[in-house]
Amino acid sequence: MASDPILKITGVSRTFGAINALKEANFEINEGEIMGLVGENGAGKSTLVKIISGFDPGFQGSYKINGQEVKFETPSQAEESGIAIAQQELSLIPNMSVAENIFLTGTKVKKFATLNTLSKMARPYLDEVGLSEIDPTTRINLLSVGEQHLVEVARLISREAKILILDEPTAALGEAESRRILEMVERLAANGKSIIYVSHRLDEIFKITKRITILRDGLSQGIQYTKDIDVNKLVEIMLGRELANMFPPRADHISNDSKIKIKDLWPDGVLEPVSFSAYKGEILGLSGQLGSGAGEVLASIAGALQSRSGSLIMNGENFLPKSPSQAIKKKIAYCSSDRKKDGLFLGRPIFENLTSPALNAISNYGFNFGSTEGDYSKNLASEFLIDVKRMHDESGLLSGGNQQKVALGKWLSIKPDVLLVNEPTRGVDVGAKSEIYQRMRDLAARGITIIFASTDIQEITYLPDRVITFYRGMMIDEHRLEQIKTPIILKEITDPFNETNL
Amino acid sequence: MSTIIQDNQQTFSVKFLQFYKDRTLLAILLSLFAVMFVYGIFFTENYLTITNFKAIIRDAALYGIMAIGLTFVTLSGNFFLLSLKETASICGVTFAMGMATGFGSPDLAGNFLVSLLAALAVGIVSGVIQGYFVGMGGNPIVVTLGGAGILYGIGAWWSDNLVINFTRPHDAEWLGTGSFLGLPSITWSFILIAIAAEIVLRHTNFGRKVYLVGANKAAGKATGHENFSMAIIVFTICSVCCAFVAVAFVAQMDSAQSNYFSAEFGSSGDMTILVIATVMVGGNSIMGGYGSTLRTSLGAIFIAMVDNMMVLQGFNSGPRIVGVGLMIVFSIIVFGLFAKGSRAQE
Numbered sequence: 001m002a003s004d005p006i007l008k009i010t011g012v013s014r015t016f017g018a019i020n021a022l023k024e025a026n027f028e029i030n031e032g033e034i035m036g037l038v039g040e041n042g043a044g045k046s047t048l049v050k051i052i053s054g055f056d057p058g059f060q061g062s063y064k065i066n067g068q069e070v071k072f073e074t075p076s077q078a079e080e081s082g083i084a085i086a087q088q089e090l091s092l093i094p095n096m097s098v099a100e101n102i103f104l105t106g107t108k109v110k111k112f113a114t115l116n117t118l119s120k121m122a123r124p125y126l127d128e129v130g131l132s133e134i135d136p137t138t139r140i141n142l143l144s145v146g147e148q149h150l151v152e153v154a155r156l157i158s159r160e161a162k163i164l165i166l167d168e169p170t171a172a173l174g175e176a177e178s179r180r181i182l183e184m185v186e187r188l189a190a191n192g193k194s195i196i197y198v199s200h201r202l203d204e205i206f207k208i209t210k211r212i213t214i215l216r217d218g219l220s221q222g223i224q225y226t227k228d229i230d231v232n233k234l235v236e237i238m239l240g241r242e243l244a245n246m247f248p249p250r251a252d253h254i255s256n257d258s259k260i261k262i263k264d265l266w267p268d269g270v271l272e273p274v275s276f277s278a279y280k281g282e283i284l285g286l287s288g289q290l291g292s293g294a295g296e297v298l299a300s301i302a303g304a305l306q307s308r309s310g311s312l313i314m315n316g317e318n319f320l321p322k323s324p325s326q327a328i329k330k331k332i333a334y335c336s337s338d339r340k341k342d343g344l345f346l347g348r349p350i351f352e353n354l355t356s357p358a359l360n361a362i363s364n365y366g367f368n369f370g371s372t373e374g375d376y377s378k379n380l381a382s383e384f385l386i387d388v389k390r391m392h393d394e395s396g397l398l399s400g401g402n403q404q405k406v407a408l409g410k411w412l413s414i415k416p417d418v419l420l421v422n423e424p425t426r427g428v429d430v431g432a433k434s435e436i437y438q439r440m441r442d443l444a445a446r447g448i449t450i451i452f453a454s455t456d457i458q459e460i461t462y463l464p465d466r467v468i469t470f471y472r473g474m475m476i477d478e479h480r481l482e483q484i485k486t487p488i489i490l491k492e493i494t495d496p497f498n499e500t501n502l
Numbered sequence: 503m504s505t506i507i508q509d510n511q512q513t514f515s516v517k518f519l520q521f522y523k524d525r526t527l528l529a530i531l532l533s534l535f536a537v538m539f540v541y542g543i544f545f546t547e548n549y550l551t552i553t554n555f556k557a558i559i560r561d562a563a564l565y566g567i568m569a570i571g572l573t574f575v576t577l578s579g580n581f582f583l584l585s586l587k588e589t590a591s592i593c594g595v596t597f598a599m600g601m602a603t604g605f606g607s608p609d610l611a612g613n614f615l616v617s618l619l620a621a622l623a624v625g626i627v628s629g630v631i632q633g634y635f636v637g638m639g640g641n642p643i644v645v646t647l648g649g650a651g652i653l654y655g656i657g658a659w660w661s662d663n664l665v666i667n668f669t670r671p672h673d674a675e676w677l678g679t680g681s682f683l684g685l686p687s688i689t690w691s692f693i694l695i696a697i698a699a700e701i702v703l704r705h706t707n708f709g710r711k712v713y714l715v716g717a718n719k720a721a722g723k724a725t726g727h728e729n730f731s732m733a734i735i736v737f738t739i740c741s742v743c744c745a746f747v748a749v750a751f752v753a754q755m756d757s758a759q760s761n762y763f764s765a766e767f768g769s770s771g772d773m774t775i776l777v778i779a780t781v782m783v784g785g786n787s788i789m790g791g792y793g794s795t796l797r798t799s800l801g802a803i804f805i806a807m808v809d810n811m812m813v814l815q816g817f818n819s820g821p822r823i824v825g826v827g828l829m830i831v832f833s834i835i836v837f838g839l840f841a842k843g844s845r846a847q848e
Contacts, residue, residue, distance in 0.1 A: 304724065325726035334724065342720035347791050348713060356714055357725040359707040366707045410725070 004067055006031045006194055007052070007083075007163055012061030014047050014218075021047040022059070025220040027213055029163065029194045034185060036205040036226070037198045039215035040238055040456065045198055048215065049165055052196070053085040054078030082162030086152045086169060092140050098122065099136035102155045125154040128191065130184045146177025150184060157188070164188065165196045170204060182208055200289060200455070202231055203495040214238055232487045239458055239486075246434035247462035248441040250481060254465050255279045259449040260301075260332075260418050264310035267300035269293050271473035273310060278418070278449045279466075283440060286453040287460040288470030288493050294453040295337060297470075298420050301451070302334030303327040314418070328357055333411035337423035337453075343407035346396035350386065351377035353395045353406050358413035376413070384409035385435055401432025408436065412443075419443065421452040425459065437463055461486045471496050530785075530836055535800070538807055546814045554814075556685065558806045563692035564747050565773065566802030569780035570699045571743025573798040574736040576781050577703070579716035579729070579790030581642040583740045585650035587763035587773035589628055592657035594748035597621040598666040598758030601674065614673035618749055625745030626738055628653055633737030637730035650774075658760040665759045678753030688750050692799075695743070699795040712736065716790025779826050780805055783833045805829060 005028035014022040022044045029035045039045045050056040051063070054072030063070055065081055072078040075085075092101045099118035102125060103109045109118070119136035126134060129150045140148060149169050156164055166185065170178040178201075185195055185208055199205055205212060206226060214221040214237050221237050229237075257280040264273035270293040278284045288294035299305035301312065303321030311320045314330060321327035324334060336342050345353050354377040355362050362373040374391075381388050384405045390398075395406050404425065411419060424440065425433045440463065444450050454460050460467055467484050469476040469492040476492045479485075542549040568586055575583050583589070600617025604610030628649065635645045680687050703709035715722035715732045722729065752758040763773040784801030786793025805826060812822045 323728065324724050325728060328726040336724060342718070342724040345714050345717040345721050345791070347717045352710065352714065356710075356721075356727075359710055363707050368705050368707060368710065 005029060006066060008062075008064045008067075009048075009052070010062045010064075012048070012051060012059050012063065014044075014051065014056065014059040020218050022051075023218040024061070025215065025218065027052070027220065028223070029196060031162075031194055032189055032192045033211070034189045034195045034197055034209045036209035036212035037196055037215070038200075038202070038205060038212060038234070038238060040458070043215040043238075044218040045215055046167075047218075049085065049167060049196070049198060052078075052163075053083055053165055079159060079161070082160060083165070084156035084159060084161035084163070085165040085167065086149065086156060088168050090148055090152050092148055092152060092155075094141040095139055097137045097139055098126070098131075098134060098143070098151055101140055101151060102126075102136075102158050104155065105159070107159070122154070122158070125158045126151075128157060128188070129154045130180060130187065144177060146173045146180055149173070149181060153184065153188075157193075161193070163194045163196065165198070167198045168200065169197075170199065170201060178204070201494055202234060202490065205234075206231070231490060235457070235486055235490060246437065248438050251282065251444065251465050254282050254480060259314065261313035262297075262301060262310070263313060265297060265300055265312075266308040266310055267293075267296045267305045269296040269473060272475075274475050275310075276468055276475070276478070278451050280449055281444050281447045282466060283444045283450045283452070283464045285460045285464030285467045286451065286470060287457075287467050287489055288453070289455055291472065292470040292493060293473040294468075294470040295422050298422050298451060298453045299334065299336070301327075301418075302332055302420050304334055304336065328414055331414060331417040332420065333357070333414055333416035333418070334420040335408050335411060335422065335424070337426055339403055339407040344395050344403060347394055349392045350381070350395050350398070350406055351391040354380045354386075354410045355413055356410055361413060380409055380412055383412065384439060399432075401428045401435075404428050404432065404436065405439075408439075416448060418449045418451065421450065423454055423456075424452050425454075425456065457486060457490060460484075460489060469493050469496075532800075535804060535807070538804070538811065542807070542811050546811050548814060549811065554810065556689070558810045559689050559692070559803065560686050561810065562799075562802040562806035563686075563688045564751060565776050565780055565805075566692050566799055567695050568740075568743050568747050568773070568777045569784075569798045569802055570695055570795045571740035572777055572781050573699070573784075573786060573793065573795045574703075574712060574739045575642075576786050576788065577716045577790055577793055578712045578732050578736045579719055580636055580733050580736060581788065581790075582646070582778055582781075583629075583632065583737060584643060584646040584774060585628070585632065585653055586740075586744055586777050588650040588654040588657070589625060589741050589744040590748040590751075590763045590773060591760050592628070592653045592660075593621040593625050593745035594752045594758040594762060595657040595661045595666065595760055596624045597674075597749045597752050598668060599661070601668040601672060601752075602666050612668065612672055617674075621745045621749050622742055625741040629738035629741030630734055632741070633734035636737065637733035642733075654760060661758075661760055663760060665757050667757045670756055672753075672756070674749070674753035677750050678755070688754075691746070691750065696795060696799040703795060708735070713791055716787075716792075718791070776805070776826065779830045783829050785833060785836070801833075 007029050009025070009027040011024045011026065012022055013020070013024055025044065025048060027048060037045055037048070047056065051059050054075040054077055057071070057073050070081060072081070093104070097115060099115060099122040102122045103118055115137055122136040126132065126136060131147065131150050131154065134143070134147065140151065143151065153164065169181050173181065182204060185197060189195055197205070197209060209226050212224045212226055212234070214224060214234070216238060224234070224237070258277045259280045261277045263275050265275070266273040269291070274297055286294035286298060296305055300307040303323045303326050307320065311318050319330065321330065321332065327334065340346065345356065351373065355373055362368055362376050377391060378388050381391060386402060386405050386409060395403060398406065408421065408424065421440070425436055428436065440450055452464070461484055464484070465481060467479045467489060469489055471493055476496045479488070548554060568590070572583060572586065575581070597617045597620070599605060600610070600620050601612055601614070604613060604616070605620065610616050632646055632649045636642045677687050682690055703712065711727045711732060714725070715727050715729050719729050748763070751762070755762070780802045781798055782788070783805055784793065784797035786797055808825055808829065809822055812825055
């Protein structure tokens, strides 16, 4: 490169207990450059971002800005050096004006400043991010989510940030709004700002970056020039090949025996009614990014999310569950994506968690004496490889992987016909992941129909027998067995209509 | 000989420490008991007599029964029923009306069963209505504060704010002042209700649901246990307990007035605060999902013990109310500290 990088990180490692989040990772960015940062969940992206922005001082390795070694103890120190981060969750105050939000910290503002003065001061920053038409006195909650992102960036610029980290800015946005963000990124880069762009949307990465840093399992896979690689190559580097072994083999055929028919289901977050069937003993994957509607469809089958229309046809019955308890009565189990929120009773012992959906199975006339419950929960636990000795521990004390096993395993207590799982392995270590995959396959072999939704592209490629892809609230396509290929699915869930002309 | 004793002591202390580790809060409560007990023996006259202990449990019984009812509400994550004393008030007025006038039909005047059923019915109705609004998503504090005003107002309106007297002998004496095998009826009621409540919580599906819903409402809904029916049931249980206590108290006084449970009741002036204090001192989690009626019962006895000691030492009601207040603060601090140390957060 012609100039020295403005920010350079070499050989950075970070461990959390026994987990190596980063192993000797390298990263650099030049002035006025847009650097893409990609990697699958758990690859170390967020750890690296935290280190760069000063949230995480406990790392080993070298961190240089303009050739000088720095060590940030707090985010505000990083900010003084011109590094600012716009996180996915915005930190704006909804019922204050745009101008007030931009100058929230109060630096550079006089002790007494009217809204009028603030508005004038805010103008140039708003112009820079492409919000020229917005009145700075507007309240934040009257803006769209995309505009709020732009205001957040304007605030960072007002504090003279040189290096901006954008962490998945378009994850919750539609096409038009995303385009505004991308335009802003390009304009800022042209003005000499360096931008670290973190995204799962590979189409965007290809559109705006010249170089891409890829992380895999905490290792940086070198810097790639965007013009030299294509999506397939990028995905290959992101995933590595050997990881496919953690998945059990697929079924050799898909049964013709339809177990559950989903007809015209139309929950919020989905653009048009969705219909599909799932067969006996198959694993069906619903693939799509955040906001694609795959998770919403799953939740509405289980009655956890209301659907505007439609019905389920199962065992000759036509119904639509209005609540999870109705779905449970029909032997439909639903394991949500957020186990801490509604998957587990964290303060209660493991055995109570395991038997919670099936209290009638462990009691006589509503009374629960003797060892029935103990035996019942021990069976479930051993089936799902949960430590039987820890049955009386609070489930909140377990590791993420074991918590997920409890959250999933408890549904076996109702002997489900259909098991719905949203994000089966979010926040789960590799060992527990492969155990969970193996269990799901065993259950399917026993005749249970499993439908899962996932944003994890590996999981979607190697686990299911059939995949249905979703993109921004639309059902795109269906693939079976050997036809399930990562590049095709990636294409369908990120850019099915060739909007980016890759 | 001496070594054997030492061994025994060692295993005992090991066991004791283990017990402490497993059930920190219960152990703290029991230790406090021990401290108060020893203090009482040495520094208070007339403390260590059977009569006095009977008196302590008898005192504890009235608000203890209401506190057991409230424990169901608190454990299920629905915070508190703040209309405790108002529910008791209107049920007491109803019972006294029945005993005195038979609700307008002279044939029924003084009929214990009719009056009791009427009082319990009032309790059930008020519990169901308040539970319904909480189950629909209303804030328990707002709903039950509103309920408090309405219930008290109706009771005062109906009775014209007068004292309703009914004369002895009447059919409710056995409950108000009677005794059985040397213990007052109300003490027996307390013991039986405490045992029944503990069995319900530990060994029935309903009890398990109380804990599960209290620990995590969202997960409860996802596993088919909704707070809607739960709220109605627990508020009804609590209100029925209030109604029962009101009946026993009115039967003892041979009269009722709508503000009996604000001014005349016990030492601590305000019934609602005393009952909530009992639940808190027992170490039940305010957020729900953690605790038991056994703790509440012990909390009731503990408060009664301290109160009794202060009476014997000649304190008047002011300092005794301060005492109850200090116990609440203390228990919240202790609970907060140990909840952090021993339980998974997040």
